[in-house]
Amino acid sequence: MSVSADIYAQFKLNYDGFVLDVDLNLPSQGVTALFGPSGSGKSTLLRCIAGLERAEGKLTVNGEVWQDETTFLPTHQRPIGYVFQDANLFPHLSVKGNLNYGFKRQPHRHDGFSLDRVVDLLGIEHLLQRKPDRLSGGEKQRVAIARALAVNPRLLLMDEPLAALDLARKREILPFLEKLHEELEMPVIYVTHASAEVARLADHLVVLNQGRLESAGSLNETFSHVELPQQASDAGSVIIEARITEVQPQWHLALASFDGGEIWIRDLNFSSGQKVRFQVMARDVSLALTADHNSSIANVLPAGIDRISEGDHPGVALVRLKIGTNFILSRLTQRSLHTLGLAEGDRVWAQIKSTAIVG
Numbered sequence: 001m002s003v004s005a006d007i008y009a010q011f012k013l014n015y016d017g018f019v020l021d022v023d024l025n026l027p028s029q030g031v032t033a034l035f036g037p038s039g040s041g042k043s044t045l046l047r048c049i050a051g052l053e054r055a056e057g058k059l060t061v062n063g064e065v066w067q068d069e070t071t072f073l074p075t076h077q078r079p080i081g082y083v084f085q086d087a088n089l090f091p092h093l094s095v096k097g098n099l100n101y102g103f104k105r106q107p108h109r110h111d112g113f114s115l116d117r118v119v120d121l122l123g124i125e126h127l128l129q130r131k132p133d134r135l136s137g138g139e140k141q142r143v144a145i146a147r148a149l150a151v152n153p154r155l156l157l158m159d160e161p162l163a164a165l166d167l168a169r170k171r172e173i174l175p176f177l178e179k180l181h182e183e184l185e186m187p188v189i190y191v192t193h194a195s196a197e198v199a200r201l202a203d204h205l206v207v208l209n210q211g212r213l214e215s216a217g218s219l220n221e222t223f224s225h226v227e228l229p230q231q232a233s234d235a236g237s238v239i240i241e242a243r244i245t246e247v248q249p250q251w252h253l254a255l256a257s258f259d260g261g262e263i264w265i266r267d268l269n270f271s272s273g274q275k276v277r278f279q280v281m282a283r284d285v286s287l288a289l290t291a292d293h294n295s296s297i298a299n300v301l302p303a304g305i306d307r308i309s310e311g312d313h314p315g316v317a318l319v320r321l322k323i324g325t326n327f328i329l330s331r332l333t334q335r336s337l338h339t340l341g342l343a344e345g346d347r348v349w350a351q352i353k354s355t356a357i358v359g
């Protein structure tokens with residue numbers, strides 16, 4: 001693989017019974033989710049990037065060598081922010097004290113954002129004087145993220161930052177992460193095994209399995225791989241990024257356009273030109289050989305069959321469709337597949353029943 005990529009990481013690490021062996025390029029913008037089942041090596045890879053594990057290999061970030069045969073920058077010399085599953089705040093310091101600790105110690109360039117901006121981004125101004133024991137789990141984690149940003153890092157590493165929180169706290173914190181996603185220019189590497197977090201936050205996806213790279217690429221492309229275990233289930237879905245091109249307030253509908261087509265989605269007070277991300281469940285996509293405009297389904301798109309695979313039940317098939325440069329999945333019965341005589345490479349019409357906005 002080329003080493004000219006924005007972030008290039010190649011690591012080999014041997015634990016007793018587990019081998020991490022990856023070679024990957026990551027973009028230097030946006031959120032890259034490291035995704036995969038428990039024990040697949042996500043945290044280990046993140047720790048290698050942070051210099052917390054001394055793996056064999058190479059790591060370059062925007063042309064700067066952090067590790068190779070002769071170099072190994074220790075963690076404190078890497079311009080990173082690190083957010084763990086647990087907030088790990090200093091209990092004896094106030095929130096402000098915790099933030100200042102990061103800010104004063106920041107050994108890196110100082111041309112990023114101010115502490116005020118960090119406080120504002122995470123919505124923690126009213127908490128500044130409090131000690132950690134008077135914060136909720138969600139608030140603690142927001143402070144931990146702010147503290148990681150206070151060192152003015154050039155790379156933000158987040159290891160399952162929501163995993164220790166209950167559903168209500170996750171919901172509370174996700175909008176802040178989305179705001180960071182919109183406003184931060186630095187790359188974020190985000191470990192998770194929650195597909196809902198991937199759907200809302202990731203731009204790029206790296207899928208690990210048993211210490212190896214299973215696939216990597218843009219969110220839509222990589223998340224639509226039929227091999228991902230959750231795709232075969234009833235919860236299989238894809239994420240499409242689109243732009244609103246028309247709003248019909250009288251019907252509460254908005255037209256979302258993306259490369260390859262347009263889909264009517266429920267209008268959530270969108271304005272024309274706004275970027276949206278929506279989820280299409282595989283079970284909501286049916287296939288037809290002709291475009292049936294007499295049906296109640298508003299979204300009928302021409303598509304090519306890219307891949308046919310098995311679902312999680314012998315009677316179910318999973319079909320990956322290509323629409324422009326985007327992929328969607330369709331879950332249908334093996335009987336329908338057989339009756340329509342569908343094969344990879346065929347052209348079909350995809351009927352999309354409904355979509356859900358995810359961010």
Ligand SMILES: Nc1ncnc2c1ncn2[C@@H]1O[C@H](COP(=O)(O)OP(=O)(O)OP(=O)(O)O)[C@@H](O)[C@H]1O
Nearest residue numbers: 015016018036037038039040041042043044045193
């Ligand atoms: N310090 C260590 N010594 C030995 N084995 C380890 C060590 N750290 C992790 N492992 C093993 O390496 C494998 C990968 O662990 P890792 O924590 O990277 O997985 P993960 O994908 O992040 O999992 P999870 O989603 O459960 O956090 C596991 O089998 C784990 O037991």
